[in-house]
Amino acid sequence: MTAHTPALPRRLRRRMALVSTVAVGGLLLTACGGDDTEGMDHGSGSSASATAGQPAGDKQAPGAFNDADVMFAQMMIPHHEQALEMARLADGRASDAEVKTLVADIEKAQDPEIQTMKSWLKAWGKPESADESKPGMDHGSGGMDHGAGMSGMMSDQDMRKLDAAKGTEFDRMFAEMMIEHHKGAITMAEDEQRNGRNATAKKLAADVVKTQSAEVEKFEKILDRL
Known part of the structure; x- marks a missing residue:
């Protein structure tokens, strides 16, 4: 004979269905949200709280990071800042239309990237400068000795020469x-x-490599015709 299981009361059945x-729903939420902190490199100073409370789409770099990042x-950041400094010098000095277009492109791309990278460092609990006291760094004047330590940086003398140039001379020097x-x-x-x-x-x-490689080609073509 098959044992007969008495029917559960309607109220109990309803409560069990609600609990299920x-x-x-909780399992689905866990599955969807679990990737935000998975793989965080706590040894590098990152943590789940680094991005806690940040609105969706904010300029964060979630996940593990290392010293290279x-x-x-x-x-x-300072490399981009110098590019913007150079681009600002084009105002009233550049004469070539294509140079002016590239100046606008540089400003449009690199200023937001600076803000993005600053937000990463803040979220990672890292300073914006690798070494605030590094010899040659002139933070008090808002700039730096541009020959120090980074590939492709212009020296202060280079920047003065660019500042003094105008017209085609500026266009050629800028390119x-x-x-x-x-x-760099x-x-x-x-x-x-x-x-x-x-x-x-x-x-x-990867975006920097792609964008700036294309701009190098454009500047080289400009030099060919100036």
Whole structure:
């Protein structure tokens, strides 16, 4: 004979169904949200709280990071800042229409990237500069000795020469300097692609390589016709 199981009361059946629904919903939320902190490199100073409370789409670099990621941001910020300094000098000095277009492109791309990388370092609990007291760094005047330590950086003398140039002389000098400057940024970005760990930082590095390689080609064509 088959044992007969008495029917559960309607109220108890309803409560069990509700509990099951809530449990399934909780599992779904856990599955969807689990990737935000998985793989965080706590040994490098990152933590789940680093991005806690940040709105969706904010300029964060979630996930694990290493020293190469930190160095990439710390070095690329002043590198980009000098490119913007050079671009600002074009106002009233550049005469070539294509140079002016590239100046606008540089400003449009690199200023947001600076803000993005600063947000990474803040979230990672790292300073914006690798060494605030490094010889040759002139933080008090808002700048730095541009020959110090980073590939493609212009010296203070280079910047003074660019400041003094106008018209075609400026266009030619700007193109030559920006080719060298971009090649330095590309080298740094390629190092990040090889040695970095954070996926968001490596994606930005890939964007730098792609964008600035294309701009180098454009500047080289400008030099050919000036």
